[in-house]
Amino acid sequence: MTNIIVGLDVGTSFIRAVIGEVTDGNVEIIGVAKKVSSGLRNGKIINIEATMDCIKQVIEELEQRAGYEIISCVTGIGGAQVESMNTKGMVAVTARGRNNREITQSDVDRVLEAANAVQIPMGRQMLHVIPREYIVDGTGGYKDPIHMIAVRLEAEVHVVTASRTAIQTITQCVNRAGYQLDQVMLKTLACTKAVMNNDERELGSILIDLGGGTTDVAIYYKGNPVYTQVIPFGGKSITKDIASVCHITDELAEKLKVQYGTCLEDKSNQNNRISIPQFQGAEPTQITEPALAKIIY
DSSP, X not given: OTTEEEEEEEOSSEEEEEEEXXXXXXXXXXXXXXXXXXXXXXXXXXXXXXXXXXXXXXXXXXXXXXXXXXXXXXXXXXXXXXXXXXXXXEEESSOTTSOOEEOOHHHHHHHHHHHTOOOOOTTEEEEXXXXXXXXXXXXEEESOOTTOEXXXXXXXXXXXXXXXXXXXXXXXXXXXXXXXXXXXXXHHHHHHHHHOOXXXXXXXXXXXEEOXXXXXXEEEETTEEEEEEEESOOHXXXXXXXXXXXXXXXXXXXXXXXXXXXXXXXXXXXXXXXXXXXGGGOOOEEEEHHHHXXXXX
16 A cells, blocks of 8 residues: 555544545645544543544544555654744864865755754654755855755754654544554644645745634745744634623524525625524524624624
């Protein structure tokens, strides 16, 4: 199954899995499966057993649909446990008194290692070190400096770290479900590769991934990420606000949001009054669409 890859998305609202076959650098999707999440809150796993069981059910369904036995997968991580920063490193290419020489892959590796030498707080783990640009003898903007003649080489990189506990927890859930975890990566990087083309990344674009418990943001410029952030609010936050204001269950609030929801009062139906069932046979109450829009806004 060397040409088969499985992606697992452990989200607050849904756990999803997709299997694809890699051919000539392209991926053909063979099957997808999803199930309502259990055991997560705002992107964090709070119940290992419930999450593990949900992962197992989703992957088993995917196996049936695709006709493949799945052994391992790649998953993304998001939520408040992810942090990022931009750092810079510098190395000498040519020793003093010697003729200038070409930059080699070894020099690139050294400068990335120098840029990566940042103090990471205890309890965090490095996820990605992504080069933004290389600077050759003070001149920036290079994507690939190999074979250029230089005295010194600098690199600006985007570093992404995640909670070590969060990585261990998702790994434990996948392993206990009976599968291997090949890689954990930042969700927004995977999303960007899926929906943003090279021109958009080069000219400058923002990806906003609105989830159930979190909103993930990635800003790209000159082909590389310059900023990534996870905001601990999502669609479920709106649902809970509607439930609180209208004194109804989260399930009913979700139905109102999906069927009538908008955050723009002037775009809502000013004359439509929505009937809201009450508990224990009490008379239904009503709310207008503009009032619902105001809550969401």
